Each structure stands twice: as C-alpha cells, then as structure tokens.
Amino acid sequence: MEGEPEVVVLRLGHRPGRDERMTTHVGLTARALGADRLLLEDAASGRKETVTDITDRFGGPFDVEVTDEPLGVLRSWEGTVVHLTMYGLPVQDVEDDIRAAHREDPLLVVVGAEKVPFEVYDRADFNVGVTNQPHSEIAGLAVFLDRLFEGRELDREWTDADKRVIPQEEGKRVVDPNDDAE
Numbered sequence: 001m002e003g004e005p006e007v008v009v010l011r012l013g014h015r016p017g018r019d020e021r022m023t024t025h026v027g028l029t030a031r032a033l034g035a036d037r038l039l040l041e042d043a044a045s046g047r048k049e050t051v052t053d054i055t056d057r058f059g060g061p062f063d064v065e066v067t068d069e070p071l072g073v074l075r076s077w078e079g080t081v082v083h084l085t086m087y088g089l090p091v092q093d094v095e096d097d098i099r100a101a102h103r104e105d106p107l108l109v110v111v112g113a114e115k116v117p118f119e120v121y122d123r124a125d126f127n128v129g130v131t132n133q134p135h136s137e138i139a140g141l142a143v144f145l146d147r148l149f150e151g152r153e154l155d156r157e158w159t160d161a162d163k164r165v166i167p168q169e170e171g172k173r174v175v176d177p178n179d180d181a182e
Helices: 018-032 042-058 068-076 091-104 118-123 137-149
Strands: 005-014 037-040 061-068 080-090 107-112 126-131
Touching: 005 068, 018 037, 018 042, 018 107, 018 137, 037 042, 037 068, 037 091, 042 061, 042 107, 068 091, 068 107, 068 118, 080 091, 080 118, 080 137, 091 126, 107 137, 118 126
Parallel strands: 005 037, 005 107, 037 061, 080 107, 080 126
Antiparallel strands: none
C-alpha cells in the first residue's frame, strides 16, 4: 500500500500443467488485495504475462518478476518473512505483531504450491495459518492480506488503467477511465 514498506508475494513452487490457474490467481489476488510485487519461479514464467496483462488493463501499480533462485530470494530477504501454511500459528493471534513488523520493514509473503522445504519454516519470522484446515492458498493469501491491511486495500485507487469497473447492483459496467461520462 502506498507510503508503507513493500509487500512482496513469493510463489514458491509451480507444477506446470497443474498449477497454471492457481499460480495466476495467487498473482491476481496479491495485486487486487494490496501487495506491491509478485515473484515467480522460472517454471511459472508464463503466468507473468497473464498477471501483467490484467495490471495493464485494470491498473496498478503492481510488478511481476521471475527468479531462477526463489530460495535465494528467501535467504537474502532483508525484512520480515511470513510463510502461509495450515501448520502455522492462527493469523488472528499474530496479525498485530506482523503489522508492527511491517511498519518497519518490507514483508515477504511465501505461498507454496506444493510441499515446501523445511528451510522455509525455519527462515520465516512468522509461520501463519489461516485456519489449520486444508484449503486454497489463494483463500489464505486473500484473508492474510485483508487482515494485514485491515480492509484499507479495498478502497485502493488504481492508476494507469485501460479499464475501470463501475460498481453497480446488477449487471456489468466497464468504462475507459479517461472518459468523463460515467
């Protein structure tokens, strides 16, 4: 969010042919709910185009990068590391501590695609569970970001958009943001 240290989502792991939609949706969720940047493994590099296309059409700022060393990113991160896992401490028990850490430092949020190496648990400052039940990593990321930003991300202003959605009770309305008529 603007004026705060950066929030970066690291998608750790990607099984080609199996995780295409999931990895794309991790990126779209990160973008829509307040993260500044997404880091993808080489195996997921095709997802970069999709998330970048959405950012171009519906606004940013939001960056997508590909890394051939995702664990290297984790090892060298200078800031707070949050690992989202069903085995972690309940988000509601640690969210205040995470927000306090984020006021001072950039935040790396690790979202795994498959079983992650123990090193991730060990390196994380916070292993966080959004419930301790199996569910989608996309849902976990969405709940986590909403709690981190305390709902402020829902009022975010988007810049450099080709399209803008006009909220309405029924139907769809998408306009050119440069048109004065709504």
